[in-house]
Amino acid sequence: MNHSLIRVGTIYLPVQEVDESAIWYQEKLGAGINYKDNQKAIIGLAGIIIFLVKSSPEQTSNFLDVVGSSRFAITFEVNGVGALRALHKELKNKGVSVGEIEDRGHPGLNFVFEDLQGNRLDVWSELSPAYGV
Template identity: 25%
Template sequence: MANIVGYIDCVYLPVLDQEETIKWYQEKLGFDWNGHCFELGYGPDIMLVNVNNKEDVKLTYNTDHWEGEDFEMYILTYKSPNIEETYETLKERGVKVSDIKMYDGNRKCFRFYDLNGHRFDVWSGWL
């Protein structure tokens, strides 16, 4: 059967304060805001949506089917061409990051949090 919907064009991130979030993503991740969204140059654009309630700012869920029991699973993963450099840059910019881990001897990953508490994954691609 043929794909009838195409590809993922944009992702909507729930945020508490759009202006603060724009500034954080510009300063910490180097993203460019075009007045409507962050265009990354490839993959989906990232749109920001102010939520009415703090509890609506959530992009994770718990699962027993990834890295053990009750693992906090993330919805978005970034791929870095140089994961060590990305990791060190985020640390230098004051971003909360986990340690870099090797998985199955063929990929490296770490997690980070944005100012809204969203947990994201960064991976190296296949090694």
């Protein structure tokens, strides 16, 4: 019997305004809203479920690395540099706070964007190998 972890099923992100955040994810990123109440919204995005959980105003999913740079906890993947550049442009056109496209010294390119609450999210131009179950 295999008792290994298989995949990430759910990610939780702190938000201040559940309704506003759910609509932002739907309009800006194409997320589906599966459930919503005054404490949380459950959205489907990029093949995973994300809980947007009502939290205190100063709370985000960001953290500081050892040199004090603000980091993100999630990296989304797109299929190639062309797709990355197109998404970068699309998000900018939708008014999303988007960072510059970066070469971080590994295969592919990345950029960071922020949701309404300031949660930093990363996008990478390379697809990870598919893992069979």
